[in-house]
Amino acid sequence: MIDLHAHVLPGVDDGPATLDASLELLRAAHADGIVRIAATPHVRADFPTPVAAMERLVAEVNEAARAQGISVEVLPGGELDLAYLEELDDDALRRFGLGGNPRLLLLECPYAGWPLALRDVVFRLAARGFSVVLAHPERNAEVQERPDLLRPLVDAGVLVQLTAASLDGRLGRQAQACARALLDDELAHLVASDAHGPSTRAAGLSSAVEALRDEALGRWLVREVPAALVAGETPPPRPRRRRTRRLLSFRRA
Helix, strand or coil, rough: EEEECCCCCCCCCCCCCCHHHHHHHHHHHHHCCCCCCCCCCCEECECCCCCCHHHHHHHHHHHHHHHHCCCEEEEEEEEEHHHHHCCHHHHHHEEEEEEECCCCEEEEEECCCCCCCCCHHHHHHHCCCCCEEEECCHHCCHHHHHHHHHHHHHCCCCEEEEHHHCCCCCCCCHHHHHHHHHHHHCCCCCEECCCCCCCCCCCCCCHHHHHCCCCHHHHHHHHHHHHHHHHHCCCCCCCCCCCCCCCCCCCCC
């Protein structure tokens, strides 16, 4: 499996504080069947990760993992805050490209409120040659009430990344129900861990795949689509699947 959203670099954000903690996260990822993992440190005002620091730490963590016999390749990337994009020139954006794909950016979806300018941001990035993966929108309160908020973005080419802990229920019934609704409506394209450490959204994707009870869809979400994105290729078409039972109603009287 390939995990394209994880906070695995030491000392740059709210992920692992030390190299040893980073390696512990990688061991857990390896035990779960992950072979490649994108380091996606926060890039925002409170965690202004310099792109050169990200690249240096990716190299250091990979070297340490090899020395420890941990067979997980760490790929470059960044989780970019919408409000911070103006601080980054095209060279920095390419270097923060998700999984080493210089034309693919992981944008962080906020947890509260819906960014009305998001579609305009997507179009402006497209004009500069960048495509967008939107991170964990199923955890956004507005999307939980109105999953169709994502449809114009998906129609514009945005790919949607769900969090494994949403699908398997660790983040609560609202996030789980929204994630399943987005899958039912074909508004989601890949699953990632958003791992921050052994006790905060631990590394791993297999529990989410098992929760889907659909082998073909699970393979598409955690292997086929991520592999295509890292290679700079168009993702394969989604396999057909039966609709899941929605756990909650999104609209309340």
